[in-house]
Amino acid sequence: MQVETGKPDTFPKLLLHHARERGESPAIREKEYGIWQAWTWGAMRREVEWLAAGLAAAGLARGAHIAVIGANRPRLYWTLVAAQSLGAIPVPFYEDAIAQEMVYVFQDAAIEFAVVEDQEQADKLLEIVPQCPSLARIWYDDPRGLRHYTQPQLASYESLREMGRRRASELPGFFESQVASGEGSDPAIMMYTSGTTGHPKGVVLSHHNLVSSSVAYAELEGLRDDEEVLAYLPMAWIGQNLFSYAQWMTVGFRINCIESAETVLTDMREIGPTYYFAPPRVLEALLTQVTIRMEDASRVKRLLFRYFMELARRVGGELLDGRCVKASDRALYALGNLLVYGPLRNALGMTRIRVAYTAGEAIGPDLFVFYRSLGINLKQLYGSTETSVMVCVQPNGGVKPDTVGPPMKGVEVRILESGEIVLRCPGLFREYYKNEEATREAKDAEGWFHTGDAGFFDATGHLRIIDRAHDVGKLADGTLFAPKYLENKLKFFPHVKEAVAFGDARPHATAMINIDVQAVGDWAERRGIPYSGYTDLASKPQVIELVRGCVEKVNADLARDPKLAGSQIHRFVILHKELDADDGELTRTRKVRRGFIAEKYAAIVQALDSGAGRCAVEAQVRFEDGRTGTVRAELAVVAAKTFEASGPAAAARGAPATRQEQVAA
Amino acid sequence: MNLRELEPQRARRELGAPILALEGISLAFGGVKALAEVSFDVREHEIRAIIGPNGAGKSSLLNVINGVYRPQQGRITFRGEARAHMEPHHVAAMGIARTFQSLALFKGMTVLENILAGRNLMMRSNLFLQALRIGPALAEEIRHRRRVEEVIDFLEIQHVRKTVVGRLPYGLQKRVDLGRALAAEPKVLLLDEPMAGMNIEEKQDMSRFILDVNDEFGTTIVLIEHDMGVVMDLSDRVVVLDYGRKIADGTPAEVRSSQAVVDAYLGVKH
DSSP states (O other): OOOOTTSOOSHHHHHHHHHHHSTTSEEEEEEETTEEEEEEHHHHHHHHHHHHHHHHHHTOOTTOEEEEESSSOHHHHHHHHHHHHTTOEEEEEOTTOOHHHHHHHHHHTTOOEEEESSHHHHHHHHHHTTTOTTOOEEEESOOTTTTTOOOTTEEEHHHHHHHHHHHHHHSTTHHHHHHHTOOTTSEEEEEEEOOSSSSOEEEEEEHHHHHHHHHHHHHHHTOOTTOEEEEOSOTTSHHHHIIIIIHHHHHOOEEEEOSOGGGHHHHHHHHOOSEEEOOHHHHHHHHHHHHHHHHTSOHHHHHHHHHHHHHHHHHHHHHHTTOOOOHHHHHHHHHHIIIIIHHHHHHHTOTTOSEEEEOSSOOOHHHHHHHHHTTOOEEEEEOOGGGTTOSEEOOTTOOOTTSOOSBOTTOEEEEOTTSEEEEEOTTOOSEETTOHHHHHHHBOTTOOEEEEEEEEEOTTSOEEEEEETTTOEEOTTSOEEOHHHHHHHHHTSTTEEEEEEEOTTSSSEEEEEEEOHHHHHHHHHHTTOOOOSHHHHHTOHHHHHHHHHHHHHHHHHHHTSTTTGGGOEEEEEEOSSOOOGGGTSBOTTOOBOHHHHHHHTHHHHHHHHHOSEEEEEEEEEEOTTSOEEEEEEEEEEEEOOOOOOOSHHHHHHTSOSSOOOOOOO | OOHHHHSOOOOOOOOOSEEEEEEEEEEEETTEEEEEEEEEEEETTOEEEEEOSTTSSHHHHHHHHHTSSOOSEEEEEETTEEESSOOHHHHHHTTEEEEOSSOOOOTTSBHHHHHHHTTGGGOOSOHHHHHHTOTHHHHHHHHHHHHHHHHHHHTTOGGGTTSBGGGSOHHHHHHHHHHHHHHTOOSEEEEESTTTTOOHHHHHHHHHHHHHHHHHHOOEEEEEOSOHHHHHHHOSEEEEEETTEEEEEEOHHHHHTOHHHHHHHHOOOO
């Protein structure tokens, strides 16, 4: 879709537009010292102008890259616009990335300047200065702890702003002329994809890409300039960037920066967002909290909760989609709304939500249905960094939990012979930075982007995603094996935090499992099972039984699907440590790196293949301060019951697809 | 280039003149001599540790500075004024605040209220105006509240701002206790075993906060601590007590190599 001509086509132009149109209305808020402090569009325009003048004086040139590292802070958002005003390209980083992970990106993009949040981030950059000699200037927002630093690279944001303020008054019109010389096709931002293999790739997105995607969302949902949005996710994630930056700048609504990571729930209740975006893990954490608090509630409340949640599961989703529901159920739901759903939505800070999205990974059906049944219009969408998150969205009034909905307006989607999804859309990225080969691989001559995801359209034209195309493999006997599918099924149990499935070219499917310390810990406490920490808890025989129950439920479920019955999980271990991005086991967006894990824990994988018993393991862990240590443990390899396939495929093959196995424990 | 060289360099804080000096302090409870002829000084902006085995007289010494105990002999000089002993309310008004080994918090009140209580001495408007929240009392409350919020921000306890203190884990309660003391904007902060009963992570956090307080506000800090590692890392100078006597006084390195200290801690062969 084309952006209407005459409309501002870059973010800095949009800023000037909003400053003119709605200069007095708040653009961004941040909770500091217990109070929500607000800046209007007009105030923000001045801040950005000064900052841009300061950055220009410091030597930030058109086309150069500038690193932005930290939590959601207004000044970091202003840095994005200020850099874009000068035609420079901001590169946001995950704030929890360790110093060594940043080295590659700094070298790859030859980054000279960085604006960081605080001492923690400044320390990391100072550590990598020897490896990244081009890094010349680091400005920090929060001066705490940095007063006595004497490094020549360091300076405060305050000093940069002051310098810019003077420059701006000396050179009136400088800012406007810089903004005017930008074009929609210029690169707006570069985001590094976490990459489950190899080095991260810098995805270059233009203003046009992000604005097109934002306009499409705004039209689809009728977004207005009085929407309230909570800015709480990492700035380096495309989801956060699109929903809290690109759409914010395009539509002109308000974003609200949280006080600290621990206060999200309180902040959310205070703001009452009308438009909300959350990856499944956040929604899951919220649900876990609700469940735990309900278990501590009085008997009457528990009964009420159970009764009305059951009703909501039955009719809540139907009502939300505007379908026909019995009058008696309707009346009961209204009562439930008064007694349970309303107060619960309020406790979650979701009372005012008109539209909520979830994306980033697969969401469990129970979790998804839970929120929808409460009357919260939660929808799934499908997209990636490369597509500016512009592919498919579930339509209002027609949500099917196992699909991601039909393609958005302006998006063409095709399914290749191999099952891979390919697409074209205005949000499609320009290129991978300095990596023509990868760009050519991902985007073919006709402009089709190869997503690497496998999926198909259902009868109603909704897209259903199964797995990453290259992850889909075959067991030794040729049975289809979709690891992500198994992992997600396992992760949908509240007691399982992470799962890694193995099976490609192996005799059976097996799995490594991380328990959820909070949920299982709570479970153990209720049963009076003492434990000292994750490792201890994970090795308790009762916990192993608990997880075995989950695995067997997954198997029973798989057995019902003829295509997947063969990939039931025969054996599993509960890992002795939590998989961690710092150890390279997860990506920063918390996706498991299966290949890396298979290599690192080769001994466990072998034990899983060879049969039940025990297996000794030694693993290196990296602490938050960068030091490393070793953890040793002996793990139990546990066999799980598998089930006779009930579909027609098993019969056709003439032999049982699965075999029964008794448990050694 | 060596990585070590690029690690953040701490420019030395300027240590000022002695702000607090104790001369020949002796304290006895009946026949028991708790302190005998103890003399030492604390310089402005300094982190000064008092260490010693159990029963060495560390807490007694802190209580003498604090005015809870009256020494039988000796003289205390604080900011140029010499006295034979201190009075608790004077001490607080003169800018000395302290934290307690066994926490002194209002368990039934929120974190915010507890820290606000630390500003009690600075509240000027009368009880009547405060109760009705009218006139100058309101403006004053806003001012105090702002300062309390700065303390909350500084100690990173925003997430428990409105939580009742009794429900917090021990490590956080210790932090709130420090916050209550900081709210009084003290010149000198007395910390009685700030890390007692903490795990390593909590100790690291607390150490960082102590250093930051010293760094950001220039607060002079006198602390009693059992954990030798912590003491040696944090302090500028260390006083060592044993059976109520001062047996060593100097930088951590000097104290560590003192024979008297080794004997007191490890015992002497007879």
